[in-house]
Amino acid sequence: MNLPLVRNKLLVVGILVSIFMSSCTSKQDVVYFQNAKSFETIVDTDTFKAKLKIGDIVSVYISTLDLAVTRPYNLVRATGERGGDLIDYLIDSEGNIDYPVLGKIKLLGLTIEEAKALFKKKFSEGKLLKDPVVIIRVMNFRITVSGEVRSPGVYPVSGERISILEALGMAGDLTIKGRRDNILVVRDFNGTKTYTRIDLTNKEVFNSPVYYLTQNDYVYVEPNNSAISAASGDLRIGTIISITSFILTTALIFVTRN
Structure with missing residues (x-):
C-alpha cells in the first residue's frame, strides 16, 4: 500500500x-420572520408619524380660491424657462422657519399634520386667509443604508415615512453575508443620537420603535461570521x-x- x-x-x-x-x-441565519405562523394575523396598531427636525428643509404651499391673495405666501425663485420654483425653508437651530408675512414659526417636533394645523391657526387668528389649503413636504427626507447590502447608498424618500424593510429593499436587500438578527439603526434628533438594534428573523420587528425610519436615519448591516x-x-x-x-x-x- x-x-x-x-x-x-x-x-x-x-x-x-x-x-x-x-x-x-444555516437557514436560521438568513430567513426573515421565522416565528410567524401560517395564516397568523397581526393587527397593526402603529401610530408612528415622523416629526420635523432641526436641519429639515420644508416646502410650504398655500392655496385658496383666490390665488392672488396667496401670492405673498408662495414665494418663488426664478429658474429660467420654467418660470420659478417655490422657495424652501430650513428649520434653524432654534426649530423655526422664517416665513413671509407670518414671521418666525416654530415647527420643531411637529408632525406634518400638526404643522399644517399651526399654519391654518395663524392665518385664521390674523384674519389673513379663509379656509386655506396647506401643503407641507420635507424636501431632504433621505436615509442611508450601508454594510452587507447589495447597493449601499443614500436614498431619497418621497413620502412621509418608510419602513426598514422598504429601505433595505431599495438597497437591493441583504447579501448572504449580512447578519439579519442584529441590524443597527442610528437616529439623530436635534443633536441626540440613539442606537437601536433589530432582528429581522423575528416577527417582533414590526413592533420596533425603528421599524419606521425618520429622515436622515442610518441603517447598518453588519457582516456575519463567514464574511x-x-x-x-x-x-x-x-x-x-x-x-x-x-x-x-x-x-x-x-x-x-x-
Missing part, C-alpha cells in the same frame, strides 16, 4: 470537509485545516502501525 498517497488523499478530503463545514450558512473570516484572511479556516491535518496524520500513523 502506498502510504504517502493514502495520507495525502485523506488530508485533501479532511481539508475540503473542514472548509465546507466552516463556510456553511468576517474571509475578510481577515480565513484565519479560522486555516486553524481548522491545521487541526484536521494533524488529526488525520495521527490517525493514519496509528492505523499503519497496527
Whole structure:
C-alpha cells in the first residue's frame, strides 16, 4: 500500500470537509420572520408619524380660491424657462422657519399634520386667509443604508415615512453575508443620537420603535461570521485545516502501525 498517497488523499478530503463545514450558512441565519405562523394575523396598531427636525428643509404651499391673495405666501425663485420654483425653508437651530408675512414659526417636533394645523391657526387668528389649503413636504427626507447590502447608498424618500424593510429593499436587500438578527439603526434628533438594534428573523420587528425610519436615519448591516473570516484572511479556516491535518496524520500513523 502506498502510504504517502493514502495520507495525502485523506488530508485533501479532511481539508475540503473542514472548509465546507466552516463556510456553511444555516437557514436560521438568513430567513426573515421565522416565528410567524401560517395564516397568523397581526393587527397593526402603529401610530408612528415622523416629526420635523432641526436641519429639515420644508416646502410650504398655500392655496385658496383666490390665488392672488396667496401670492405673498408662495414665494418663488426664478429658474429660467420654467418660470420659478417655490422657495424652501430650513428649520434653524432654534426649530423655526422664517416665513413671509407670518414671521418666525416654530415647527420643531411637529408632525406634518400638526404643522399644517399651526399654519391654518395663524392665518385664521390674523384674519389673513379663509379656509386655506396647506401643503407641507420635507424636501431632504433621505436615509442611508450601508454594510452587507447589495447597493449601499443614500436614498431619497418621497413620502412621509418608510419602513426598514422598504429601505433595505431599495438597497437591493441583504447579501448572504449580512447578519439579519442584529441590524443597527442610528437616529439623530436635534443633536441626540440613539442606537437601536433589530432582528429581522423575528416577527417582533414590526413592533420596533425603528421599524419606521425618520429622515436622515442610518441603517447598518453588519457582516456575519463567514464574511468576517474571509475578510481577515480565513484565519479560522486555516486553524481548522491545521487541526484536521494533524488529526488525520495521527490517525493514519496509528492505523499503519497496527
